[in-house]
Amino acid sequence: MNPPHEDATALHAVDAGEWLRPRRKRIVLWVALVVLLLAAQALLVTLTVHYRETRMQDAAEANAAAAAGELEQLLAKDLQTMLELPGAASAAPWRARAEQLLVARPELLRFERRDAALKIVDAVDTRARPPLFTQLGRDEAQVETELACAATRRRGGPTYSHSYFVPLRDGMGLEVMDLCVAERENDRVVGFVVASYSLPGLLDQLSVQALAPGYDLSFVEADGARLAHGRMHVGAGIYKASWVINLPGAAMQLRVDSAATRPSLVPDLVTALVIALSLTLFGVVVLLARDVRRRTLAERALADALAFRKAMEDSVVTGLRARDLQGRTTYVNPAFCAMVRFDADELVDRNPPPYWPPEYLREYQQRQDMRLASTPDTHSREVFETTFMRRTGERFPVMVFEAPLLDSAARHTGWMSAVLDLSAQRRVEELARQQQERLQATARLATAGEMASLLSHELNQPLSAIAAYATGSLNMMDALGRGEPPAPDLWPMLHQATQRIAEQADRAGRVIKSVHDFVRRREQAREVVAADALIDAVLPLVRLQARKSQTRIELSLDTPAPRVVCDRAMVEQVLLNLTRNGIQAMQGVTSLSEPVLTLRVQQTHPQWIRVSISDRGPGIDDEIARQLFTPFFTTRNDGMGLGLSVCRTIVEQHGGALEFLNLRDANGTVRGAEFRFTLPAATADAPRAQRAESSAPVTTTP
Amino acid sequence: MNLTPLPAELGLPMVYLVDDEDIVRDAVAWLLRSRRLLSQGYGSAEAFEAALDGDPAVQPGRWPTAPSCLLLDLRMNGMSGLALFERLNGRGLTQGMPVIFLTGHGDVPTAVAAVKQGAFDFVEKPFSNNTLVDRIEQALLASARTISALRDRIRRLRGLDELSEREHDVMRLVAQGLPNKLIANTLHISTRTVEVHRARVFGKLSVASAVELANFLNAARFEQEE
Numbered sequence: 001m002n003p004p005h006e007d008a009t010a011l012h013a014v015d016a017g018e019w020l021r022p023r024r025k026r027i028v029l030w031v032a033l034v035v036l037l038l039a040a041q042a043l044l045v046t047l048t049v050h051y052r053e054t055r056m057q058d059a060a061e062a063n064a065a066a067a068a069g070e071l072e073q074l075l076a077k078d079l080q081t082m083l084e085l086p087g088a089a090s091a092a093p094w095r096a097r098a099e100q101l102l103v104a105r106p107e108l109l110r111f112e113r114r115d116a117a118l119k120i121v122d123a124v125d126t127r128a129r130p131p132l133f134t135q136l137g138r139d140e141a142q143v144e145t146e147l148a149c150a151a152t153r154r155r156g157g158p159t160y161s162h163s164y165f166v167p168l169r170d171g172m173g174l175e176v177m178d179l180c181v182a183e184r185e186n187d188r189v190v191g192f193v194v195a196s197y198s199l200p201g202l203l204d205q206l207s208v209q210a211l212a213p214g215y216d217l218s219f220v221e222a223d224g225a226r227l228a229h230g231r232m233h234v235g236a237g238i239y240k241a242s243w244v245i246n247l248p249g250a251a252m253q254l255r256v257d258s259a260a261t262r263p264s265l266v267p268d269l270v271t272a273l274v275i276a277l278s279l280t281l282f283g284v285v286v287l288l289a290r291d292v293r294r295r296t297l298a299e300r301a302l303a304d305a306l307a308f309r310k311a312m313e314d315s316v317v318t319g320l321r322a323r324d325l326q327g328r329t330t331y332v333n334p335a336f337c338a339m340v341r342f343d344a345d346e347l348v349d350r351n352p353p354p355y356w357p358p359e360y361l362r363e364y365q366q367r368q369d370m371r372l373a374s375t376p377d378t379h380s381r382e383v384f385e386t387t388f389m390r391r392t393g394e395r396f397p398v399m400v401f402e403a404p405l406l407d408s409a410a411r412h413t414g415w416m417s418a419v420l421d422l423s424a425q426r427r428v429e430e431l432a433r434q435q436q437e438r439l440q441a442t443a444r445l446a447t448a449g450e451m452a453s454l455l456s457h458e459l460n461q462p463l464s465a466i467a468a469y470a471t472g473s474l475n476m477m478d479a480l481g482r483g484e485p486p487a488p489d490l491w492p493m494l495h496q497a498t499q500r501i502a503e504q505a506d507r508a509g510r511v512i513k514s515v516h517d518f519v520r521r522r523e524q525a526r527e528v529v530a531a532d533a534l535i536d537a538v539l540p541l542v543r544l545q546a547r548k549s550q551t552r553i554e555l556s557l558d559t560p561a562p563r564v565v566c567d568r569a570m571v572e573q574v575l576l577n578l579t580r581n582g583i584q585a586m587q588g589v590t591s592l593s594e595p596v597l598t599l600r601v602q603q604t605h606p607q608w609i610r611v612s613i614s615d616r617g618p619g620i621d622d623e624i625a626r627q628l629f630t631p632f633f634t635t636r637n638d639g640m641g642l643g644l645s646v647c648r649t650i651v652e653q654h655g656g657a658l659e660f661l662n663l664r665d666a667n668g669t670v671r672g673a674e675f676r677f678t679l680p681a682a683t684a685d686a687p688r689a690q691r692a693e694s695s696a697p698v699t700t701t702p
Numbered sequence: 703m704n705l706t707p708l709p710a711e712l713g714l715p716m717v718y719l720v721d722d723e724d725i726v727r728d729a730v731a732w733l734l735r736s737r738r739l740l741s742q743g744y745g746s747a748e749a750f751e752a753a754l755d756g757d758p759a760v761q762p763g764r765w766p767t768a769p770s771c772l773l774l775d776l777r778m779n780g781m782s783g784l785a786l787f788e789r790l791n792g793r794g795l796t797q798g799m800p801v802i803f804l805t806g807h808g809d810v811p812t813a814v815a816a817v818k819q820g821a822f823d824f825v826e827k828p829f830s831n832n833t834l835v836d837r838i839e840q841a842l843l844a845s846a847r848t849i850s851a852l853r854d855r856i857r858r859l860r861g862l863d864e865l866s867e868r869e870h871d872v873m874r875l876v877a878q879g880l881p882n883k884l885i886a887n888t889l890h891i892s893t894r895t896v897e898v899h900r901a902r903v904f905g906k907l908s909v910a911s912a913v914e915l916a917n918f919l920n921a922a923r924f925e926q927e928e
Contacts, residue, residue: 457777457806461723464828468729471831472736479736497732504725 030289037285041278048274056239056260063215064241064256070206071245071254078105079158082181082195085111095124102126107201109176112194118149121191132176132196135167149180149192151249156182159249163199163219163227175199175219175228177250199228206230214259219252226255236261319398319419322405327351327368330414339398339421341391357389371402371415380404385422387550396423397547426548433544458511462504469497469504525567526654528682531601531609532561538572542579542597549587551595562603563682570650571679574658577643578613578675585617585673603681608656612676619662619670628660651677712849713768715842717741720750720783721775721804730773730834737835739842747774747781751789762794769846770799771822771838776809784816791820798848800841804829854908858918861906869906872899877916 085097098111102124109132113122120138125131133141141164148161161178168174176196183191203217218229220242239258244251313320319336323329328351332344340347340355347353356364364386371382381403387395398419405414473494480486487493535555546553564571579597586595597615604610620628624635629648644658651658656678663672717734719741721727727743734741744750754760759767772790774783783803790796800822805813813824822841825834865873868889875885882900886893909915 453806460806460827461726465723465725465729467828468726468733468831472729472733475733475736475832493732500725500729500732 033285037278037281041274041281044274044278045271048270052270053239053262056258057241060215060239060256060258061241064243064254067206067217067256068243068245068254071202074107074202074205075247078108078195078197079179079181081105082158082179082193085193095122098124099127102128107197107205108195109198109201110196112192112196114149114192114194116189116191118146118192129198130169132166132174135169141166145178145180145194148178148249149182149194152180152182152192153189155248156184157248158182160247162250163252177252180249200230203228203230216257216259218255218257220255222253238262319421321347321417321419322414323417324414325372325412327372329353336419339390339419340388355388355390357387357395360387375412388419396421397426398422429544430548433541436541455511455515459508462508462511465504466501466508469501473497525569526565527568528563528565529568529571530561530563531611532557534564534566534568534571534575535599535601537568538575538579541576542583545580545583546597549583549595551583551586551597554596554598556598556600556602558602562601562609564609564679565682566654566679567650571654574647574650574677575611575613577647581643581675582613582615582617582673585615589617604678605681607681607683608678609681610676610678612674614663614672614674616672619673620660625660625662629658647677651679654679656680712846714740715769715771715846716766717838717842718750718770718772718799719743720747720772720778720786722746722778722780723775726775726804733831733835734838737839739835739838746778747783747786750786754795760795764852765795766798766845767849769842769849771841771845772796772799772801773838774801774803776803776805776813776816776824784812787816787819787821796820798845798852800844802834802837802841855921858907858909859922861908862922864906865903869899869903872896873903873907873915873919876900876903876912877919879912879916 081101085094085101094113102108102111103126106126106128109126109129111124112120114120123138144161144164148159152159158179158181161180163175163177166174166176175198177199179195179197181193181195182189183193199219203219206217216229219227221227236259237257239260241256243254243256245254313333314335316333317335319339320331320333321329321336322331328349329347330349332347334344337344337347342354347355352361352365381401383399383401385397385399388398389395399422400417400419402415402417404412405416407413476487476490476494480490535557539553543553545551579599582597583595586597589595595616597613600610600612600614602610602612629645648658658675658677660673660675662670663674665671717739719727719730721730721743722745724745727745731741731743744753759765774787776783787796787801787803790799790801801816801820802822803813803816803824804827805824806827810824810826813821813826817824822844823837825837868891871889872885875888880888882893882896886896889896904910904915907915907918909918
């Protein structure tokens with residue numbers, strides 16, 4: 001029972017489906033974009049962190065190299081100093097010199113002089129520290145020393161021992177390394193000088209430590225066990241670098257451990273910057289997304305508004321037309337196309353437009369130029385009537401409402417016009433007018449018919465009787481003439497018949513006189529009227545007819561308007577008849593540039609007003625002109641032939657005269673016809689006493 | 703002027719004149735008199751009808767006995783001419799009395815309609831007088847013809863009643879078109895007897911042939927059925 005409802009649902013479903021598809025697509029696109037952004041940002045952060053780690057590692061390794069180099073230099077310098085120590089033979093100076101050296105080089109703990117059998121000859125301890133071998137005797141801790149010295153003896157050059165641990169008195173201990181230098185005389189080893197290094201002391205001497213704080217320097221064994229380390233103990237164990245220092249007789253591993261921990265994400269400036277940028281980017285993306293969404297909504301609203309506008313333009317019956325500033329048509333709606341019967345693409349961009357009638361082309365062009373040249377007031381709206389042409393060539397009247405067309409920036413870009421087809425309205429008006437006229441004519445005719453009927457009845461009786469008596473009398477006389485025997489009362493009968501004829505003739509005369517009296521009574525209806533009031537009364541009807549044939553009405557009145565004494569209704573009828581004749585005379589005259597009907601009222605005489613009505617038609621032939629005022633004479637099929645004769649009767653009843661003349665130009669060619677009639681003027685002293693018969697009609701021959 | 707003389711045996715022709723204008727009545731009567739025609743005037747339709755009602759001879763199919771004609775003004779005070787004409791038509795009185803209408807200005811269409819309903823003619827006022835009289839005489843002639851036809855029929859019908867039974871039988875068979883011999887066989891009488899009966903029937907009904915007899919019988923039967 002409710003298919004419309006189902007229809008509506010189906011429609012809705014289709015709508016939603018078409019809606020969903022692009023939406024899902026858009027969501028997928030957005031997700032892809034976000035994932036890509038996340039990946040790119042993660043990569044960026046990772047790369048940044050990795051870069052920073054690499055830099056830390058590099059720094060650690062560079063420090064390790066620098067530290068190793070410095071250490072080697074230090075050891076080489078120490079070795080050089082040791083080689084300059086005085087020989088074993090001279091004991092006193094050696095000792096002095098050794099003590100001096102121990103003061104200068106804090107990393108050195110002790111010097112020993114030994115003989116060829118490795119027996120200690122002399123020993124000097126540094127004064128900066130407590131003596132080394134107090135907890136443990138030197139004897140118990142010289143395995144490494146002896147090995148080094150043996151190697152020195154064998155190879156000939158100074159040799160370092162492996163490091164060894166010396167326990168100290170305070171429970172602590174110290175990693176110590178010995179350097180053994182052989183003293184020779186004539187290639188024979190005569191003794192040894194042994195120097196003991198403190199490994200922590202060595203590290204303390206490194207300037208690298210001062211230069212690059214935050215690095216933990218330490219000596220380590222191959223298995224990673226720490227032997228000694230510098231003053232720092234903050235190595236984080238993440239950025240580590242090892243450097244092997246090769247010494248004659250021994251190798252040491254120097255390790256650098258950065259105090260820096262792994263770069264964490266947040267506090268790091270670069271990372272923070274990157275994250276901030278990412279967040280900003282996200283924000284921008286979100287804003288962008290919202291903007292896109294808003295734009296989509298706005299676009300849809302715009303599309304809806306456009307569809308709405310389109311529907312509106314298509315549904316109105318008013319024609320719409322837009323013109324740009326050059327006068328080219330830029331837009332027309334379907335109603336306008338239907339009105340002029342041209343297609344839209346035949347109208348757009350055409351100048352002059354095809355719906356301008358060719359005969360008005362120049363006039364319209366001028367009007368358009370004027371319009372285009374004017375600077376419009378933004379709210380001005382011009383209304384004018386004009387004539388357009390359909391494709392069929394049919395002209396039709398239109399009403400145009402034109403207003404300036406403004407773009408979104410309120411710039412004047414052209415004109416928008418609403419066009420109303422007036423032809424239907426005109427037809428109705430014309431029909432109404434004709435109907436009105438027909439009604440009046442019928443009413444008049446009815447009155448006239450009644451009058452005629454009454455008259456004919458009144459006159460028929462006596463006339464019939466007269467005829468009958470006369471014929472009867474003649475019959476009798478004829479019979480007498482034929483020699484038939486006369487009736488006995490012939491003469492009294494004839495006498496009676498003649499008497500009756502006389503009576504009936506008298507009766508007919510009385511009927512005629514009563515008609516005359518009736519007309520006389522009508523004269524009492526005269527009043528004083530200003531001529532312009534007379535004209536004003538008929539002008540609407542005249543204009544209505546004139547508009548149909550595009551006739552222009554020209555008025556020429558003396559001011560102040562002359563006043564006439566007349567039967568107002570009658571004179572108005574005369575004016576109507578004469579103007580209609582004039583307008584009709586100009587119809588169908590093709591050579592006419594413009595039909596003009598001129599109505600002129602002048603006071604030509606102190607007692608007479610002349611009214612003239614002239615057209616520009618073909619004039620009237622002499623043949624026709626002679627019969628012009630004859631009753632029942634007409635040149636029109638639908639005419640009664642009473643118009644002009646009635647007009648003349650009316651005018652003459654007023655004591656005036658109705659005349660006709662053809663208007664001629666200088667060459668004598670007929671250029672139109674003029675009807676003129678005179679009416680008595682109202683004199684100032686006796687406006688109502690004016691009698692029509694008081695003076696003879698004034699002839700107004702030019 | 704009187705080209706076809708009226709049969710004298712029917713009596714004097716009479717023109718009835720109904721017009722509300724005294725002077726017209728008087729003038730027309732005068733005119734008719736100049737042509738030696740009798741006329742009788744009535745001032746209104748009602749007066750004329752009253753006169754008819756007062757005359758016991760006025761019966762449909764039997765009146766008028768003399769040739770008559772009615773001159774009727776179309777437009778009158780009181781009952782109009784047309785209304786009177788329709789009433790007379792309804793009473794079956796216009797068969798023997800043709801009606802000529804007198805019309806004034808503008809009544810012509812009404813008069814034409816009346817002619818279509820059976821009026822004899824109409825004449826427009828003011829009339830050409832002798833033409834009017836000529837038309838009246840033609841109307842009287844028509845009236846005379848109608849009256850004599852009527853009389854003939856009455857006479858024949860009376861004859862039909864006077865036939866003997868045998869004559870009646872013979873008449874029926876003759877009207878069917880049977881030859882004398884066949885009629886004789888049918889009625890079991892001699893041919894000579896049939897001839898005698900036949901001649902008597904023809905004489906009583908004033909017919910000259912079998913066809914005329916058949917026509918008359920058909921008309922009579924038709925009238926009886928009506």
